[in-house]
Structure formats: C-alpha cells, structure tokens
Amino acid sequence: MEALFHEKTASGRKVLTIRQNRTEMELPYDSIYCLESDLRKVNVYGDVPHQPLCSYYGKLTDLPAERSDVVNMRYIRQISGYKVMLRNGVELSVSRNGYAAIRATYLEWKGQFSDES
Numbered sequence: 001m002e003a004l005f006h007e008k009t010a011s012g013r014k015v016l017t018i019r020q021n022r023t024e025m026e027l028p029y030d031s032i033y034c035l036e037s038d039l040r041k042v043n044v045y046g047d048v049p050h051q052p053l054c055s056y057y058g059k060l061t062d063l064p065a066e067r068s069d070v071v072n073m074r075y076i077r078q079i080s081g082y083k084v085m086l087r088n089g090v091e092l093s094v095s096r097n098g099y100a101a102i103r104a105t106y107l108e109w110k111g112q113f114s115d116e117s
Contacts, residue, residue, distance in 0.1 A: 016044070018056050027053060033086055035060060035070045049088045073109045 014029040027044060031053070036043045037060040043052040060068055069092050071084060078085045082099050084092045094102055 018044075018054060020056060025054060029072065030074070032072050033075045033088055033090070034072060034092070037068045037070075045088075045090070047088050049090045073106055074113075076106060079103050079106055 015026040016029065016032060018025045018027070031046050033045050033047065036045065040057050040059065041055055042058050042060060043055045045051070046053045060070055071086070071092065075087045076084055077087050079094070079102065082094050082096060084094055084102075086092070
C-alpha cells in the first residue's frame with residue numbers, strides 16, 4: 001500500500017491519495033486532523049477522536065522516531081505545556097527538544113492564516 005500527497009485534484013482541492021490492493025481512496029486535507037505513525041502502520045484521523053478514517057502500511061517520510069505524528073495546523077486549538085491540543089479533544093505530547101521549534105512554526109502559520117479559520 002502506498003499513500004501519495006497530491007497538491008491538487010481536478011476540483012482544485014488538496015488530497016491524500018491512498019492506494020491499496022488495486023483500490024484508491026482520496027481524503028481531502030481539510031478532513032484530516034493528523035496522521036500517526038506507529039512502526040510500519042500509519043493511522044489517518046479526522047474529527048472523531050481515536051477513530052481512524054483509515055489505516056495503511058507505510059511510513060511518514062523523513063520522521064526519525066518509531067512513533068510520530070503529523071498534524072494539520074488548521075485543527076490545533078492550543079500548544080502549551082509540551083502538549084498540542086486538537087479541536088476534536090485529542091492531546092498529543094511534544095518532546096522537550098522539539099517544543100520550541102514546533103510552537104514557533106505554529107505561531108508563524110497562525111499569523112499567516114488566522115483570517116481563514
């Protein structure tokens with residue numbers, strides 16, 4: 001199985017395309033809150049906490065940890081105390097080493113896109 005990040009489809013929206021066993025599924029970026037990598041499996045989560053929209057075998061490229069998360073910044077409610085709180089109530093831990101960079105990146109993004117929320 002493989003997942004491909006497409007910048008745009010014919011309709012102009014960004015999607016994550018997942019191919020498995022000759023079938024293809026497209027998930028709009030706007031429906032994805034986060035992707036969680038746990039060893040060789042990736043879980044894609046939406047607005048329902050702890051219930052994946054789908055799962056596939058693969059990896060999140062360039063993330064060194066055995067378990068990692070990629071978060072859609074649009075759905076971050078708050079970053080504080082080494083935690084990221086999502087709008088669906090999910091709380092993710094952030095390493096002490098990466099906290100300052102993650103918080104700075106989010107605040108920069110929020111400054112650029114706060115009018116669109």
